[in-house]
Amino acid sequence: MVKMLKAVRGFKDVLPEDMPYWHLLGEEARSLFESYGYREIRIPVLEKLELFQRGIGSTTDIVEKEMYVFEDKGGELLALRPEATACIARAFIEHRLDLKHTTNKYYFFGPMFRHERPQAGRLRQFHQLNVEAFGVRSPSMDAEVMAMLYTLARKLHIEDAVSLEINHIGCAKCRPIYREILINYLAGQKDKLCKDCKRRLERNPLRILDCKNETCKEIALNAPRIMDHLCDECRRYFEETLDFLSVCDVPFVINPLIVRGLDYYTGTVFELTTTELGAQNAVAAGGRYDNLIEELGGPSVPGIGFAVGAERTVALMRKRMKLEEKKPTFFFAVLDAEAKRFIIPVVLSLREKKIRCEMEHEEKSLKSQMRKANKLGAKYTVMVGEDELKKGKVTVRNMKDKNQFEMEPSVENFLRLVEENP
RNA sequence: GUGGGCGUAGCUCAACUGGCUAGAGCACUGGACUGUGGCUCCAGGGGUUGCGGGUUCGACCCCCGUCGCCCACCCCA
Structure with a gap:
């Protein structure tokens, strides 16, 4: 491997x-x-x-x-x-x-x-x-x-x-003055400081104030406050x-x-x-x-x-909060190549209108395409098969209320669906 | 840089004191339902148990090494 x-x-x-x-x-x-x-x-x-x-x-x-x-x-x-x-x-x-x-x-x-x-x-x-x-x-x-x-x-x-x-x-x-005062105070307790703070004493004494070491914390708590020396x-x-x-x-x-x-x-x-x-x-x-x-x-x-x-x-x-990705409005379930040819121009036009459409590209049963539409959370599944091709229509299924109807697959018709059920 | 913990399926986890063909749930694919999703039932695919070595009749398990991940120190957003 x-x-x-x-x-x-x-x-x-x-x-x-x-x-x-x-x-x-x-x-x-x-x-x-x-x-x-x-x-x-x-x-x-x-x-x-x-x-x-x-x-x-x-x-x-x-x-x-x-x-x-x-x-x-x-x-x-x-x-x-x-x-x-x-x-x-x-x-x-x-x-x-x-x-x-x-x-x-x-x-x-x-x-x-x-x-x-x-x-x-x-x-x-x-x-x-x-x-x-x-x-x-x-x-x-x-x-x-x-x-x-x-x-x-x-x-x-x-x-x-x-x-x-x-x-x-x-x-x-005022900071340099305070710095000196702080160093003086800390130097007096140098033995009790952690090894990092001993090093900080020279380089960045202010940092000792928020050291997480317990004894350093205690020392910091009683240290002179910048507030009093501004x-x-x-x-x-x-x-x-x-x-x-x-x-x-x-x-x-x-x-x-x-x-x-x-x-x-x-x-x-x-x-x-x-x-x-x-x-x-x-x-x-x-x-x-x-x-x-x-x-x-x-x-x-x-x-x-x-x-x-x-x-x-x-x-x-x-x-x-729980945020989720946007879901497709239409899932196009197509049953053969002829159906694809029939519906692709409409799918492209809808996408141009910024409407999210998914279309199945592989040869899958309607059942598995429906499953996919469901998994993707599509609002509508649009079915295109032999029956529809004969009539020049498509079957639209509202996935939520399971209402199903036939319509002419014009862009206007799809847009109307989007408007009615945004 | 230092310390501790942990590495088993895509994910979450099992597998006695070292002992059967390494299992389950979720997920995935399909079927029950030949053109209709979620629920249910059934089936299927998927593993070099991180990797390398050692001990042993036998290793997911023990030992050594190594790599990786996580947490903490440190530092900071």
Whole structure:
């Protein structure tokens, strides 16, 4: 036997029966984002490695050990994108989009790649819906972005499965000060920290705050809070943001332990979390990144955005609703080649009118064709055999109420059936 | 990268302490019903028990190796 080929580890097929969920997610997201003035952008799967090193941060886990990196034929180091914000920022800078509008709002959907060990809710190729707004730095904007995210959850009927958690991680002025204070506190208890956190102490001390290790958690719980060390401007910004969130009628909880794994975040950060996805609790996450564009060599333009994990969202949707594929309106049961010749022009015309028609192509008994029509869930079965051919008519059977009648197989007649019984 | 669990039909699972030709339900194909679906009954197709080796009179079962999947750590969407 020939060796069976399988998909690459961590890469998954999405089969047709799953598509209704993906389509609903895509359609709701598109119409919602566009109602807020966001425009779709598409970016390449591959970027120069340097973009992610500079954008995400070269000491982050994502860049350090999770990227698919390879050398191109010309010797250039390229990477499959592990996330989209840096890519969209690159496009924003490259096309000087800041000169075209004062605010630039984009959304994007596509696959991301991270070489991690696959697990519940975690794949090596996964999909994200991204939203990025460049050019505005204002509490009401932040609230609006979060309101949009929460509304998406509502539209997908998963709002009871998630909670919006929000935090503020300071600005270029107050974060370094807080960072020192935190390091001082943590250094005092260094012996009790897990080995990963000992390492984080130097590289990314804020991350220790959401370590899952029990003793680290306890230490984090009593750690100095960023909230108590924000500068006046940041504090005011955060308070106003919360106020606008209330105005938008978005439920949220403040979680001082939320930090981000990517270096570009500043100020407002938030996550849409769930407890229903195993160890993976983030369904969506985002925040403000006011220095990213400039750090990537662009103009000094602030930004805010978020990414929604599509697979995780779909998993939650599946738990809450049963969606099915569309079913055919007509199944044409044909008993011989003559019958096919007779009916094919009509079938093609109906399909042109966007009416889903199925026709049997193999030589099958009427019984088995009926079975097939039933299995496909066709609304009507249209029978074409010797008797019908003689009369120039077809027999139409309503599969639900079993009513059966003959009619002339004109497109108009079929369309009338569709109208009468939509 | 580290740890744990699991690999039997397309799917979900059986098969004693190592012992008959590896079974069942669902699904599939057909028949009962020669041109009428769902329900019922009957029949049929479908397996290198992940792969390789070892132990044994005998291996789905035990041992070694290997590959794969899942879960957790880690990380994050």
